Amino acid sequence: MRDYEVLYIVRADFDDDKVQEAVKRVNTLIERSGGTPERTNLWGKRKLAYEVKHQKEGSYVLQDFQLEPERVPELEAGLKITEEVLRHLIVRKPEKVVPTPVPPPPAEVVLEPVAAGSVEAEGESRRPDREHREES
Numbered sequence: 001m002r003d004y005e006v007l008y009i010v011r012a013d014f015d016d017d018k019v020q021e022a023v024k025r026v027n028t029l030i031e032r033s034g035g036t037p038e039r040t041n042l043w044g045k046r047k048l049a050y051e052v053k054h055q056k057e058g059s060y061v062l063q064d065f066q067l068e069p070e071r072v073p074e075l076e077a078g079l080k081i082t083e084e085v086l087r088h089l090i091v092r093k094p095e096k097v098v099p100t101p102v103p104p105p106p107a108e109v110v111l112e113p114v115a116a117g118s119v120e121a122e123g124e125s126r127r128p129d130r131e132h133r134e135e136s
Contacts, residue, residue, distance in 0.1 A: 001035070001066040003096075008079065008088035012045055012057035019059050022084035026063060029078040035067030052086045064093070 010022045019042070027037040043060035052058070067075065072090060079088045 002069055003064070003093040004035075004067055004072070004090055005062060005064045005093055006075075006079070006088055006090045007060065007062050009048070009052070009058035009060055009086040010084050011053075011086060012055055012059060014059065014084065018084075019061075022082075023061055023063070025082060025084065026061075026079070029075060029082070030063075030065045030067065033067060033071045033075040033078070035065045035071065035075070038064040038066065040064075055086060058086050 006026070008026065010019050014022065023040055023042075027040075030037045041062040043062060045057050045059050047057050048055065069092075076088075076090060079085055079090075
């Protein structure tokens with residue numbers, strides 16, 4: 001099951017009891033589609049940007065739910081024929097990302113260029129010391 005949310009607008013001429021009945025009806029549609037309603041957030045009445053079905057205001061409701069992706073069209077069809085709902089929009093919520101621990105960056109290593117002549121000079125300077133140690 002995936003996480004979704006639906007924002008829908010209920011007719012403004014409904015009182016609070018009828019809005020609650022509309023919410024229950026939408027929750028029933030979600031359950032009949034095989035989903036599980038989770039959290040309901042009533043936003044209250046707001047003015048619409050344009051007139052919808054002769055309504056200038058509407059009660060906004062945001063509903064979180066879980067549903068199988070192939071069942072979303074069935075839920076949308078049910079919302080379209082629900083008289084209380086003026087408009088609706090179903091959106092898939094982003095997957096919950098489990099943060100992975102980030103390893104610390106590697107220590108900075110500074111490599112100094114070494115001239116070819118200086119390596120030979122180092123090697124020659126060490127040889128007499130060895131010979132000197134072996135003699136003593």
